[in-house]
Amino acid sequence: xxxxxxxxxxxxxxxxLNVWTFRFDKDTGYRGGGATNMKEEFAVYGLTEPQMYAVGxxxxxxxxxxxxxxxxxxxxxxxxxxLATLMVGAIAMHIKAGDPVKRYLPALSVFxxxxxxxxxxxxxxDAAQSGH
Numbered sequence: 001x002x003x004x005x006x007x008x009x010x011x012x013x014x015x016x017l018n019v020w021t022f023r024f025d026k027d028t029g030y031r032g033g034g035a036t037n038m039k040e041e042f043a044v045y046g047l048t049e050p051q052m053y054a055v056g057x058x059x060x061x062x063x064x065x066x067x068x069x070x071x072x073x074x075x076x077x078x079x080x081x082x083l084a085t086l087m088v089g090a091i092a093m094h095i096k097a098g099d100p101v102k103r104y105l106p107a108l109s110v111f112x113x114x115x116x117x118x119x120x121x122x123x124x125x126d127a128a129q130s131g132h
Contacts, residue, residue: 005120009076012083012113013066015106020056020063030106033097045093059086066117073121080118087111 019028020038027036033044042052062083069076087110094104 008116016063076121084114
């Protein structure tokens with residue numbers, strides 16, 4: 001299970017970093033409401049540009065903390081839980097925009113990976129101390 005958690009942790013983090021850096025201004029086919037870049041997508045959801053940057057900074061920060069969690073395990077669960085929570089919001093925005101499920105499959109995938117990471121995270125010493 002430890003390997004699955006680390007895989008989920010790394011995959012979710014790298015996925016988010018990719019979306020918010022390399023794909024920020026690109027049409028991916030998964031943007032809400034047919035938007036062609038991140039700014040247009042947030043406008044579809046009725047959110048402002050400052051809100052977009054705040055969400056982006058939070059997601060990038062959490063994804064970075066998840067990667068740092070590979071070396072500092074106590075960071076993994078809170079960062080993964082935070083990212084999973086934000087992905088619930090992303091899924092809700094896609095639903096609000098009337099998007100077909102195909103458009104929010106990436107958000108569902110990152111939610112699943114982040115949740116798996118949160119559930120399976122934890123230092124082995126933590127499990128030993130709790131008797132598991």
